[in-house]
Amino acid sequence: MATKVLTLVGSLRNGSTNQQLAEASSHNAPEGVEVAVFSGLENIPFYNEDTDVEGGVPGAAQALRDAAADADALMLVTPEYNGTMPAVLKNAIDWLSRPFGAGVVSGMPTVVVGTAFGQYGGVWAQDEARKALNIAGANVLENVKLAIPNSVVRFAELHPKDDAEVVEQVTSVLNSIKEIAEAN
Structure with missing residues (x-):
């Protein structure tokens, strides 16, 4: 049985290098790993405890929770x-973390990766995401990291799925997730 990895992309922009990195992950998933890239983060309303009640959870938020529960x-x-x-990722974490202590991400093996235009590849954003996920109760794999700098230049003419170094790094990240998920 394959390890199902739900992937959330924080950029909503067409042509996003982070969307391309998610596609590279899906395209180059190692044997025994199935990567599903969630679409629709832009449709999820900001978390509001008043609407997070039986029968009141917005459909888009419930779809996210259901996808995570299946992963x-x-x-x-x-x-x-x-x-x-980005706010869309923080919002997704908020919806996935409730009810606090028993949210769908509680104990779930989780990694944060990304690419950015700057020289450090978005490590501050990744650190902030890991912090929020840890507080939400996820099993964040702190030693599994991938930050690709200079994305606009690096991927100007080459899709990440065709970049041998990126493929190797993505495969390593996914193998690490698989190993931890299978141990749970």
Whole structure:
């Protein structure tokens, strides 16, 4: 049985290098790993405890929770906006973390990767995402990291799925997720 990895992409932009990195992950998933890239983060309303009640959860938020419940692991792919993660990812984490202590991400093997225009590849955004996920109760694999700098230049003419170094790194990340998910 394959390890199912739900992938959330923090960039909503067409042609996003982070969307391309998610595609590279899906395209180059190692044997025994199935990567599903979630679409629709832009449709999820900001978390509001007043609507997070039986019969009141917005459909888009419930779809995210259902997709996560069907997964064995979670991978966030984030750009860096003003030194932190995009609001859509933080919002997704908020919806997935409730009810607090028993949210769908509680104990779920999770990694954060990404690419950014700057020289550090979005490490601040990744660190902020890991922090929020840890507080949400996810089993964040702190030693599994992938930050690709200079994305606009590096991927100007080459899709990440065709970049041998990226393929090797993505495969390593996914194998690490698989190993931890299978041990759970």
